[in-house]
Amino acid sequence: MYLGPINAEWVLLIVIAIVGFIVQAKLQSVFKKYSKVMFPGGLTGKDVAERMLHDNGIYDVKVVSTPGHLTDHYNPATKTVNLSESVYSSNSVAAAAVAAHECGHAVQHAREYAPLKMRSALVPVVSFSSQWAMWVIIAGMLLLNTYPALFWIGIGMIAVSAVFSLITLPVExxxxxxxxxxxxxxxxxxxxxxxxxxxxxxxAARTYLVAALSAVVTLIYYIGIARRQ
Ligand SMILES: [Zn+2]
Known part of the structure; x- marks a missing residue:
């Protein structure tokens, strides 16, 4: 990635990256700690998820186990709450929290929560633009004199990612x-x-906050470069 001259945004991005690293480490340690705290009742992540769905009047969403660690997610296309193996079968406080959070997304889907709808609609656009934005930015810099619009197209693609990470916040x-x-x-x-x-x-929410901050500052940074040309 081209970083350009050192400026306020550049320094801010490094600070955000360091904060992000600390938040991620803290998240891991908190989850590790509370995955050892069992609660009375013996409910597993799967039990918690099914009860929460039923209490919300949702009976057409399946709770399934998915391989890996921290792979928990709700899939609106297949209407499945996917819990990682450790969350699915664990009766810890951490597992209950994760299972209930993923069901929170299932409830949002059932209630047609607007930010979730917007976020889902943006997914295909974001996966394309996040894959190509840097290449378009680089090409835009090389062709700055012959085709200046290309750099702004790259910035538009970065803006899509920033909007996406901002919409993710209310959803999470x-x-x-x-x-x-x-x-x-x-x-x-x-x-x-x-x-x-x-x-x-x-x-967990703070990791999304850091990601959103990083995306917005990245956008401001590239707009700054474009305006100085
Ligand atoms: Zn979530």
Missing amino acids: YNASARAMEWLTGSYTLKGEQAAQAKEALAW
Whole structure:
């Protein structure tokens, strides 16, 4: 990636990268800690997910186990809550938090939550533009004198990624809010354990916040370069 002259955005991007590294490490350690905290009732991630879906009147979403670590996600196309093997079969506070969060996305889908709809609509555009943006930017720099518009097209592609990471924020925060509402409202988690689940989800949300900040500053950085030409 061409970094250009050192300026405020450049320094800010390095600071954000360092903060991102710290947040990611903290997230890992918090999840590791709370995956050892079991809660009474013996519910596994799968049980938690199925109960939360049913309590929300959702019966057409399947809860399935998916290979890998931190691979948990909700797939709106197949209507499946995919839980990683450790979350699926674990009855820890961390597993309950993750399972409920993914169900939060299933509830958003069922209720046609607008930011989720917008985010889903952007997925194909973003996967294309994030793959090609850097190449278009580089080509745009090389062809700056003959075809100046190309650099701005590259910036437009970076802007799509920035918008996407901003729309991701309400989607993720809202899924965690729905998760906590159900976990505490159903008395699945109480007192200290509810606080632990909330803490784990808060750290997960911060990783999305850092990613969004990084995307916005990257965009500002390239706009700055384009305007100086
Ligand atoms: Zn999520």
